[in-house]
Amino acid sequence: MVLLLTACTQGLKTSQATIDNQSSANKLSKESLGIQKVERKLIKPPASQDSNQQGIVLPEVKPLELEGKLAISGSQVVLPISQAIAQRFLQDGYSGKIELSAIDTQVGFKAFCEQKKVDIINTVRPITAQESAACAKSGVEPIGFQIAIDAVTIVVSSQNNFLPNSLTRDELAKVFTVEKWSDVNPKWPKELIKRFVPKGAGTGGAVHLLSQAILKGNISQIIDTPNTISYDFVEQLHSEALINSYMIGVLEYNSYQQNRDKLRAIPIDTVDPFLPTYPLIRPLYIYADAKAIRKRPEVEGFVNYYLTYVNEATSRLGYFPLKSTVLNESKTKFLQVQGNKKRL
Incomplete structure (x- = not known):
């Protein structure tokens, strides 16, 4: 399943298409797509209700000044968050296209590292050593940002x-x-x-x-x-x-x-799933290519925008937002990549 988001004169338009299944080594197979359909009600709140005003404040992003195409793939568990951020990015003026697909973390890393078809990957775990090696072989510099729980x-x-x-x-x-x-x-x-x-x-x-x-x-x-x-x-x-x-x-x-x-x-050992001691909690991430952040303004702007508004999106969608200290770690990573860009 692929969601293609574009900006249009009458507002936001969402169209669905399936991934081409032609026999090619570089194609993602239909069998690898999706665990569940993504149907979420997304509402953009007034700016005054933003919940991310504490901690590190990233530089302002002006989506209206950016253009290009962004491809986002990986875990379907994270997809609703990325979809919410993408829709808001378009509503704020981004004139390019954003393609979102629901596959899984492992296949997503392959598309990101080996096939270089993906700009942002949604993941339910950190990158493995083998995946990092595949990225290095392809000249991709993966950097992960924790975005929710x-x-x-x-x-x-x-x-x-x-x-x-x-x-x-x-x-x-x-x-x-x-x-x-x-x-x-x-x-x-x-x-x-x-x-x-x-x-x-x-x-x-x-x-x-x-x-x-x-x-x-x-x-x-x-x-x-x-x-x-x-x-x-x-x-x-x-x-x-x-x-x-x-x-x-x-x-x-x-x-x-x-x-x-x-x-x-069903709680486990009397611990409900919304409590921090629940045994089945996992962090969620997005990964991007640090080189792309430094060289492509649309990637840099989207990751910046994502980290700015992600806690608001996660709480509205039923995920657990990050504590400010954890979100600040992701923001610090991003600022370090930006700093390296300025030294180039």
């Missing part, structure tokens, strides 16, 4: 009336590996456990994080267990929750927030 949330149907208000890690390990609910607790129904996990168990993914917390990192125990469905679109999980009170699923917190009428979140 996400919680991988365990959910059941809102119709579930037998599970307690919290599960222990040991109970969760059984829930994701045994056959029936009664195999976890004999007081629970003798019904099959139907599990929904996001497709793709790459490093940094939701399933990886869950396996680290409950099964010492053994991902295969989760994804290879019978009656476990790896979903492409989170709507599959939502639909099942409406008809099956014996289902359990894994999804990001912001998606749960937007579907609380269908789902019930």
Whole structure:
């Protein structure tokens, strides 16, 4: 799935297209695209309501003075944030095109480092040593900016009336590996456990994080267990929750927030997913090429703009905004790249 955002005289226009699937080594395959559809209500608040006024203040960006094309790809988990920033960037006058695609972190890094097709990559983890080496070989200088925090949330149907208000890690390990609910607790129904996990168990993914917390990192125990469905679109999980009170699923917190009428979140060891001690929290990032920031005004301006308004976007979309100290670290990285530009 690709979203192509452009500015037009009558306001913002959003069109959808699919990635060309011609047989070419440099093409991204359709099979690698997306985990879920991205449908978010985005509202631009008045400037006086901006929540990013504390801490480091970056230089003002004037999108109206910038032009060019920006390609943003990577994790679909981060896509709603990047989409919100891109739409606001266009609303503030950017006259170029912004292409956003939903793939995953690993494939996104390949497009960024090896194929050099992406200007900004959305990620749910830091870059690996192998990916850094691939970037260096291609002359790409990756620099990462933490932009938000996400919680991988365990959910059941809102119709579930037998599970307690919290599960222990040991109970969760059984829930994701045994056959029936009664195999976890004999007081629970003798019904099959139907599990929904996001497709793709790459490093940094939701399933990886869950396996680290409950099964010492053994991902295969989760994804290879019978009656476990790896979903492409989170709507599959939502639909099942409406008809099956014996289902359990894994999804990001912001998606749960937007579907609380269908789902019930399950705390782990009595810790709710919105608390800092919750065991399934992960930082979210964007990566850009430092060389592109120094040489291309549209990339420099967009990253600057992103870091300026990201906390506002994340809180509106159901993610957890960064503490000012953490966001300041990202802003400091950006200013250091700008400083290197001035010394060139």
